[in-house]
Amino acid sequence: MKTFKNMLMGVGLLVLGSCVQPTVNVEPAPVNKADIVIENIMTRVSVRSFTNEPVSREDLQTLIKVGIQAPSANNRQDWEVRVIDNQQTLNEISDLVKKSEAGAQLAARVGDKTIFSNAPAVFFIAQETGAPYSGVDTGLLSENIMLAANAMGLGTCYQAGTVRAMTSVPEAVEYLKKLGFSENYELLNIILVGHPAENPAVKERDASKAKFVE
């Protein structure tokens, strides 16, 4: 009888023991920051098709923050940035351009979409006129925005041709005054931002353009 009781206790302890997982302190695998940053740069592509999911104001605020953290000549920060995530405003600008003669080519290219490829948010980036490095500075700001967006799972497309189309339509130029850029600033480029609805392949680069020189 005693042996049977001992057997039962043994089985009970065995069952109990199998339920209690031994605690092992597993150190997280070391994260290589450089690999993450490089992978992010190498996977950024221009995205021109977006879902209709809006981009949160929190995410847009983050993109503004990282954008203006870019370096600039003498830290002049000779850029101004406006973000429109109001669909009606984007539609109104788009309609003005699409209906114009100057915007015909762009209208044909985007078809049913807005001239912003239906992106739910658009950054409008202006450079200071006459400032020698303003174009460079706004470019660095733009790249910061696009790389951060890529890391956040958002798609972007830098566009200057769309600005050329917009600024050749007087009604659109008038409308764009609501962006409120300072007088000595001019719109240089836009960046479409949204949740990607396409997954374009990374384009090849010409490695021969960069060389070591002894």
Ligand SMILES: Cc1cc2nc3c(=O)[nH]c(=O)nc-3n(C[C@H](O)[C@H](O)[C@H](O)COP(=O)(O)O)c2cc1C
């Ligand atoms: C100065 C500049 C102007 C651009 N303008 C346009 C544009 O008007 N429309 C457009 O769809 N893409 C535009 N792009 C995006 C380029 O077409 C794109 O970056 C290039 O083909 C390389 O592709 P990737 O961005 O996927 O690497 C522009 C890019 C730059 C840097």
